[in-house]
Amino acid sequence: MENSYKYFKNESCQYFPCHQGMPEEMFNCLFCFCPMNPYKDCLGTPDYIRRGDGTVIKDCSGCTFPHKPENYRKIMEFLKSRSFTDS
Numbered sequence: 001m002e003n004s005y006k007y008f009k010n011e012s013c014q015y016f017p018c019h020q021g022m023p024e025e026m027f028n029c030l031f032c033f034c035p036m037n038p039y040k041d042c043l044g045t046p047d048y049i050r051r052g053d054g055t056v057i058k059d060c061s062g063c064t065f066p067h068k069p070e071n072y073r074k075i076m077e078f079l080k081s082r083s084f085t086d087s
Contacts, residue, residue, distance in 0.1 A: 030066075
């Protein structure tokens with residue numbers, strides 16, 4: 001796939017690929033930091049970890065949703081429908 005506004009791959013990144021189990025030839029680095037991270041109802045499959053002090057943190061390390069090229073439009077539609085006050 002060619003780099004574009006919907007797809008970008010940085011094979012020279014020291015963390016590439018940052019998620020195991022995905023084919024490297026289709027790995028999309030465009031959303032390296034997931035723009036859905038602040039939202040509780042994101043489209044991905046995060047895990048939630050309860051810390052010893054009772055706080056809960058979102059763990060997206062197992063989620064590959066933003067790295068699949070076919071999800072670009074879904075992410076953009078999700079973001080258009082939200083504001084930072086929704087998180």
